[in-house]
Amino acid sequence: MPNRHTIDAHLSQLLEVPRFKDYGPNGLQVEGREEIRHLVCGVTASLALIDAAIASGADAILVHHGLFWRGQDGRVTGWMKQRLQKLLAHEINLFAYHLPLDAHPELGNNAQLGRLFGWQAEQRFGDQELGFAGSLSAPQSLDELRRQMAAALGREVLAVAGDGRPLRRVAWCTGGAQGYFEAAIAAGVDVFVTGEISEPQAHYAAETGVAFVAAGHHATERYGVQALAQRLATDFGLSQQFIDIPNPA
Structure with a gap:
């Protein structure tokens, strides 16, 4: 042992x-x-x-x-x-x-959440490159993504609409990473997924057209x-x- x-x-x-x-x-x-x-x-x-x-x-x-x-x-x-x-x-x-487990490319929270939903990570972004970004396996509407995540995570998922575009590229960072939303927008995605939302993110979504999903701090980091x-x-x-x-x- x-x-x-x-x-x-x-x-x-x-x-x-x-x-x-x-x-x-x-x-x-x-x-x-x-x-x-x-x-x-x-x-x-x-x-x-x-x-x-x-x-x-x-x-x-x-x-x-x-x-x-x-x-x-x-x-x-x-x-x-x-x-x-x-x-x-x-x-x-x-x-x-904490952060070392968020970031690991295979075993980390972000890698494992992406694996759960079939998201293909193609780039890293944000402070210490904790955020992941890539392609959805197939285009989805925001409501389809919200329902899929709610079913898999076993909880209600908050989704803030952008401009209604089909979702093809996703950025994600588990837990309390709502502050990464601006970096995710700059990465050229259609939706950003994290655990929590604060007051500014709803405005950023409305003004940039990029959707925002808050799926639960605990739920995304299991x-x-x-x-x-x-x-x-x-x-x-x-x-x-x-x-x-x-x-x-």
């Missing part, structure tokens, strides 16, 4: 962690037991996921969103104390990969961590399971 140092080094190299500028640490965030046999993966290191991992007998948890968020208070009180207390008491390792956990299971002979903690965001 691999140990936590082997897993940490392997993931750092696989995901090219050193090349990313991120707001929190990527890699081993909480040190647990040395040997790892059973891995639980999930989107966010919430208390609910930690409790579920404990119940499953996990030695390690692999997530996209770890314990640290932009601008948070650094004190170990309240929810932070509760999460750390459970992890340390049960000697569970916590591995978290797939990279599963692909990464499956790769680890193959590479190291681990058992692994995905535990989804529902989130309406």
Whole structure:
């Protein structure tokens, strides 16, 4: 069985962690037991996921969103104390990969979301080249795309119309990447897909003719961590399971 140092080094190299500028640490965030046999993966290191991992007998948890968020208070009180207390008491390792997992060309959130819908990535765009852009497998209307995504993701999908053109080229960046919309427009696409929307994006869609789709931060980021956990299971002979903690965001 691999140990936590082997897993940490392997993931750092696989995901090219050193090349990313991120707001929190990527890699081993909480040190647990040395040997790892059973891995639980999930989107966010919430208390609910930690409790579920404990119940499953996990030695390690692999997530996209770890314990640290932009601008948070650094004190170990309240929810932070509760999460750390459970992890340390049960000697569970916590591995978290934010931007490196978004960007990976095969296992990342963007690559896996594109794979789910058959989108062919042809270029990268935006800060640290996190955004993907390419061709739809066949032209669609915005309503057809919205219905397809809602069925696959299991949630309502918000779509803001552009000028009504057939959708042939798509740009996408999972999670809270609404700020990438202008870069997506500049990439010459017909629709931009991400997880969230803020006030300006509806105006940009109306004024540029490029449609905007907000399909859910959590919903669009469930797939990279599963692909990464499956790769680890193959590479190291681990058992692994995905535990989804529902989130309406």
